[in-house]
Amino acid sequence: MTYEYIDRLLGQALLLGDHGTLARRLTELIDDYSSGDVPRATVMVMAAEEWRQAGQPARALELFRRAIDDGGDAGIDPRCGIADTLFELDRPGEAREIIAAVRAEGRVDPQSALYLAETLAAYGDLEAAHEWATEGVRLGPDDPGLRDALLRTRYRIRVDLGLGEDTIDAMLDS
Template sequence: MTREHLDRLLEQALLADDHDSLASRLYDVALDYSSGDVSRASILVLAAEEWRAAGQPARAMECFQRAVEDGGDAGFDARAGIADTLFELDRPDEAREVIETIRAEGNVSTATAHTIAETLVAYGDLQGGSNGPPRPPSAAMRTIRSRWRCCARATASGSISGCRKTSSTSSSPDDRASRGARRTGRAP
C-alpha cells in the first residue's frame, strides 16, 4: 500500500464519516498485504482506530493484537492501543497490566507514552490506577480522541493530506472535530 492510496482511503472516510467501511477496507488491505510504503502494523492500527470510531471495540482489539503480532512499525507500541481498548471494554485491571508491562520493559517511545497518558487521563485514572474504578469518556471525547489519533498516526507515517483536508485554519484536534460536526450536522 502506498501513502497516496492510504491518503485517499482516509480522505474518503473523513468526508463520508463512514468508519465501518474504512475499517473493513483497511483490515482487508492488511490481510492481503505484501509490501508498500506503509507497514502492515500501521494499517492494522489505523483499522483498529476506525473500528473504535465505529463503536466496535472488540474488532479494534483484534486489529491491535494483530499489529503487535506483526511486529512492524506502527508509530507507537500497539499494546498501548490494546490497553485503551481494554478500558473501553470495561476491563481496567487488564488494561493496567498491559500498561505496566510496557513500562517495565523500558524504552517507551514518546508516542507510546503519550497514548498511555491520554488513555489514563480519559478514563480518570490520573495516578495510573490509584483513583478507583475508571470512568468511561463521553462519546464526544472518544470521537475527538479517535479523529486526533487517526490524523496523528497518518502524520507520523507521512500521510497527512487527509488530515489537512479537515483543517483549514487551525491544527487543534478539537477545532477539526467541531468543524467536521458543523459540516455533517452531527455531534463530534
C-alpha cells in the same frame, strides 16, 4: 501501498463519517498486503482504531494483537491501543496490567507515551497520565508537532490536577 493512498482513504472516511467502511477497507488491505512503503503493522493499528471508532472494540482488539504478532513498525506500541480498548470495554484491571508491562520494559517511544497519557486522562487516572506525558517529553521527540502535543497534554493534565507550572511547562512558550 503508500501513505498517500491511506491518506485518501482516511480523508474520505472523515468526510463521510463512515469509520466502518474505512475499517473494512483497511482490513482488506491487510489481508491482501504484498508490499509498500506503509508497514503492515501500521495498517493494522490504523484499522484497529477505525474499528473502535465504528463501535467494534472486539475487532479492534484482534487487529491490535495481530499488529503485535506481525512485529513490524506500527507507529505506536499496539499494546497502547489494547489498553485503551480494554478501558472502553470496562476491563480496567487488564488495561492497567498491559500499561504496567509497557512501563516495565522501559523502552517506550514518545508517540506511545502520548497515547497512554491521553488514555489514562480520559479514564480519570490523571496522576499516571501526567507521568506518561512527562516521560514522553523527556524522551525528546524529534517531531515538533509531537513534542507540542505532549507539552499541551501534560499542561492540561497539570491544570486538572491543580499543580502549578514547572520548568517543563515553560517549554510551551519556546
